[in-house]
Amino acid sequence: MTATALDGHRETNSQEQLLRDLTEQVTASGVKYVYYQVVTLTGRVLAKVVPAEHLRRNLERGVQFHRTAISDLQADRHGELLGGGAAAAEFTAMPDSDTFRVLPWDPSVGRFLCRLYEPSHVPVRGGEPLATDPRGNLFRLHDAFTASTGLRLKSGCEPEMTWLGPSLEVKVRPGASPAYHAGNLELMRPIYQKLIDYAQAMGLDMIEGDYEDAGQLELNWMYDSCELTADRLITYRQICQQVAREFGVTASFMPKPTTGSMGNGCHHNLSLWHGDENILEEAGRRELHLTERGRHALGGLLAHVPGSMAVMASTVNSYKRFWDAGQFAPSRVNWGLDNKTCTVRLSSNGRLEYKLPDASVNPYLSHAALLAAMQDGLERELDPGEPQTSSSYDGGGSPAEEALPLTLGDALTAFDRDKIVRSAFPEELATLFGRLKADEWARSCGAVTDWDREMYLEYLP
Known part of the structure; x- marks a missing residue:
């Protein structure tokens, strides 16, 4: 009988030395x-707890x-459980041994992150990777990208988020910003100290952070291979939730929590590596500059x-972030040299800051889409055009620059039409993601909101 991917994972986890080492570590x-x-698929974390x-x-x-857990056991507006229905087969979650961590807020609890497989008993596909597993898909796609291009994608992310609670309110002078203010950072000191301590204990190499808008905190960790960055973002969100519980406040990754405030982005900082060389930059050049292959990768993006x-x-809320001009969210498909108003900003050290992702992004899906886009750019040698030199908000850009989709509905239409982006995912994953998000969009279109009542409840006669 031919060995399956599940068999291979089980064999890896069954190595006697690994089992001894992990058992000793747990004990x-x-x-x-x-x-x-x-x-x-939405980036939520599910778990089962088992005695050690x-x-x-x-x-x-x-x-x-249960198979539909991968789509949050979400039923659509017609009551159908998305992802296979109530009678669907289960999937097998196999722990990755190198992801074991002890929870610093309760050392009696450890955790593993898992990759997902069809159970062995399923006909035809038994033991294959689960097509709808976003984490496992990124690992496989990155390996295929390397086999094709010889390159690895390294990334770092900037997870902005909002902290809410009566003890966290700040005063902001009209027309001014609370960003970088030492007093506001000091207000968050107990929170950021706990966050950093927990993150370091969970293996994140924390490097810097700042206060950016009312209640908005951003803490960053060192960049690494994109699948490890994705794992760390998921871990960081869980840490934030735990710290919020301890302080009796709310930690929110909602992309646009209030009108007029800065949105919560999660910019992805990207570089492509061949061994120890970042191929986006040329050794010895100090000015901002992209290599020819770097330009092609950018063209694909x-x-x-x-x-x-x-x-x-x-999310539906994600697009509120793009409607407030001047709030440092991108508005057009363009790039610039250290230009914070562009969709992609070339920064120092050969780094492309990709500014579309927001705080609610599933990093396994986002990095998969980026890999597909960059590979297309490299293979077709796409030209990104000239950099934007002025603000993207003042109408001074090129007439050829394309506007971003500004609703989730428009974005889903564009997703369906882009064969390259969809190719980053197994068809079953792409289809389920589209159905999940189309249902979210439909629900929002049918919801009567406070805005509707304020606009129309007593407007006539």
């Missing part, structure tokens, strides 16, 4: 319970989840901006 750290975690004495069994056999929007800005 030494005092872990009594283990979370086996799965990341859904069953570690060997779970490493070798995994744990089972720009060519697939509309088709990527539904992934980068994946």
